[in-house]
Amino acid sequence: MTAALELGGLRVDPPVVLAPMAGITNAAYRRLCAEYGAGLYVCEMITSRGLVEGDETTKRMLVFDELESVRSVQLYGTDPTYMAKAAQILCAEYDVAHIDLNFGCPVPKVTRKGGGGALPWKRGLLARILEATVAAAAAYDVPVTMKTRKGLDDDHLTYLDAGRIAQEAGCAAIALHGRTVAQAYSGEADWDAIAALVEHVDIPVLGNGDIWEAADAVRMVEETGAAGVVVGRGCLGRPWLFRDLAAAFSGTAETTLPTLGEVTAMMRRHAELLSEHMGEERGCKEFRKHVTWYLKGFRAGGELRRSLGLVDSLASLDRLLAELDPDEPFPVGELGSPRGRQGAPRSRVVLPEGWLDDADGSDCVLREDANETTGG
Template structure:
């Protein structure tokens, strides 16, 4: 007798995943190598790093490198950032005409000051007509490609925009709305307000999928979010840093199977080795191994690894050196209980940096001067 399925598959346009999980686009993290590593663990939708619409339209070499996808990556999910409806429309049309992706997600959730000070990311839904114009430009130029949006609750507690923005996006024809249940002012601090995800699910038509994001650090967290909110799927960001096997846990949990045993240190170092190998494959020896450095602390969180060895791993310069350093670790050390929970950036709340007079008129359609970022990746 097969195990009971805990949740229905997630459908985005014509694409379906039996595991209702999306890898959040993270700047400097969700490159081709990392996406492949995560896909090897379990099913889901895996989204590339944020791509700027201007960088794509102008065929910026860095941007064009970042949108390279694995031949077996399906569906190919691309997140686009933009503040100008015309540029977004041109970028989405380019994606469609050149067959660059199968699914386009629009970024309205980034709280980083260099983005919000231009009116982008989490600042943009406050300008409700401009937001709607951007979403409509994307949908109108996408043809059969499904368009989704990701947003936050609002700029701050006094300026909550998510329900109005989500309704406008749904009316424009998006396939799904993802909500990071924090305000831009919270950044990554405090606790995500899952009740906002539940209110969003109640506010939208059933055919528009609602995805919940925020504080999913384990499979149990994902099941709890779905149970508490009724959302159609979950978006995982910081929770998978140094823990790509989380996607295997999620696949098992949503299928009603027992979770795999937590990895011991030997299995973790094997995953680190695989990660480094993939980064080198896609980025080259020099860039790949240096990109791996930032992941070391996340992988080794909670394990009794000495400070000097951690420092050496954080400065590793070749795959051979990585092998040599990892060989000195005891593979039988069990996964530490205190390694669960929050990881990655948390920081503290703060005032959101906005363009001058941004809050004066929410119906203003003016695109801020210099709003479009040239370089992709956040």
């Protein structure tokens, strides 16, 4: 049995974290995943500047389900002052219990401004941001963690230095996605890098990358010594994965694969929760993006899939779901296969001019957008 994850005074048992994903991990999806298993479920990433300046888009993202007793938010930013102020707002006004900082996003519109996965190259700036944010959250006894990647590319690795800086700044843990920024979501995650970081720091390390099944999570922990796992794309269309993860970390080896009937019940529940939080019309539109993930590998016909992708009410969803065969077994051929975005590695990482010339960046000043939304 794997020990619970301790983040300051916050206990996470089993040591499983739902990764924040833009447009995915809203209050409805977090609630749905939590209904299948315990763990920590992180809100979509928000920007520090957007929060501090009262941006309406940012505030709309900070919605929590009524049963969400442990509020966790991922914060993005490049300015220590904004990050500290945003952390203070999250703690004082939104009653969050955990703040995660995004230094892993590989999206060009973010890295070209020095943010996300590009920022750890500037060791001095990273330290200033972490120290300021940890200090602001410490006044409320709220733990701060950080998420990062191996580095910009194989020639510009940053994760070991980032781990040391996170530890010295007082972070409660560091999560490492075992890919570089250049890889984005392509190729395979490097679990050896996660193991190396575990050996390098004394704070808990969470492993992220290529966890498609519960067995993958257990194997990652066993092979790397990680204190827990962060699950992102593997749970798309599969909120029940958290049930399997909870069972696996408790020592139960069995995996319960849902029939198509059980999957349609999850789909209906997901759309229902979205409708409760957003209103039925918007909630059903938000649900459309999940249809392909839920039905991946099942025999649902193309016309039915297209109709589900245009659903605009719970009643129409019910009519369409009734056309599916509830007894169809789960397509075992899909087990272990990648889900969500993948793509190809980038030939180069888009960075600010002269970014690589100075690896310290103690005096670096960056401007961030108020409504940046992405994931790492």
